[in-house]
Amino acid sequence: MPTAPKGNSHTEPKIAPGGPRHVAIIMDGNGRWATQRGRPRLFGHHAGAKRVREIVEACPDFGVEYLTIFAFSTENWKRTQVEVAGLMSLFRRYISKETRSLSEFGVRVRFIGDRVRLDDKLIRLMNELEAATAHNTRVHLTIALNYGGRDEVARATQRLAQDVAAGKLDPEAVDEETLPKYLDTYVLPDPDLVIRTSGEARISNFLLWQSAYAEYEFIDTLWPDFTKAEFGSLCAAYGGRDRRFGAVKT
Structure with a gap:
């Protein structure tokens, strides 16, 4: 990645008129991309990891302050042992390799998802990357790793119930503004635009609560070609949409 002054000394990006402030991406199609080339699926995952860099770097050009990417779902454990092990190795390698360049480019990295099932080395690298980039503000990159929307809501509900049981929260005061404070994304704005690559038209348990009013784009491009x-x-197309959030224009 190109280097730039660290932290708050960055020139903050100007939000494009009507453009999305927060974009979330379901990065689908790595395996098919590799298969089309007669290569193993992990070859596609490595190509997809390289694509992440280009899109992160592009965010300031389009006024995107927040980028959330779906790296590994709670359902992805069902894949072959070889592929899962390869993906975990890729995540460790990516974090180790990219920490310095992400920080120099002004990217703040956060991870969402349940870390309990991840190995200790990966968790340590994730913590170190979050700490190393905590001062940055140019792009807020959130990586969903061992993440599932239903799992997130279940974990949030457990924490909320614990606070009710402990007398910290009045159950009569719980409303739709309360639960988001217990979600993994509590410090992030809701996504404005959700993109899914590879031609599949489903949300795959991604940011279920947060995307209630997001705009969706399902495109045929495989992620490594995005x-x-x-x-x-x-x-730019998002900027031309009429977003009424349930209201009617008069």
Whole structure:
């Protein structure tokens, strides 16, 4: 990644008029991309990891302050042992390799998801990356790792119930503004635009609560082929949408 002054000394990006402030991406199609080339699925995952860098770097150009990417779902453990082990190795390698460049580019990294099932080395690297980039503000990159929307809501509900049981929260005061404070994404704005690559038209248990009013784009492009230009086109198209949030314009 190109280098830039650290932390708050960055020139803050100007939000494109009507453009999305927060984009979430379901990065699908790595395996098919590799299969089309006669290569193992992990080859596609490595290509997909490289694509992440380009899209992160493009965010300031399009006024995107927050980028959330779906790296590994709670359901992905069902894949072959070889693929899961390869993905975990890729995550460790990516974090080790990219920590410095992410920090220099002004990216703040957060991880969401349940870390209990992840190995100790990966958890340590995740914690170190979050700490190393905590001062940055240029792009807020959130990586969903061992994440599932239903799992997140269940864990949030457990924490909320514990606070009710402990007398810290009045159950009569619980409303739709309360639960988000217990979600993994409690410090993030809700996504404005959710993109899914590879031609599949489903949300796959991703940011279920947060995306209630998000706009969706389901595109045929496989994730390793997703370019900065296509990203920019989708952000521009978002700006032309009429977002009423359930109301009717008069």
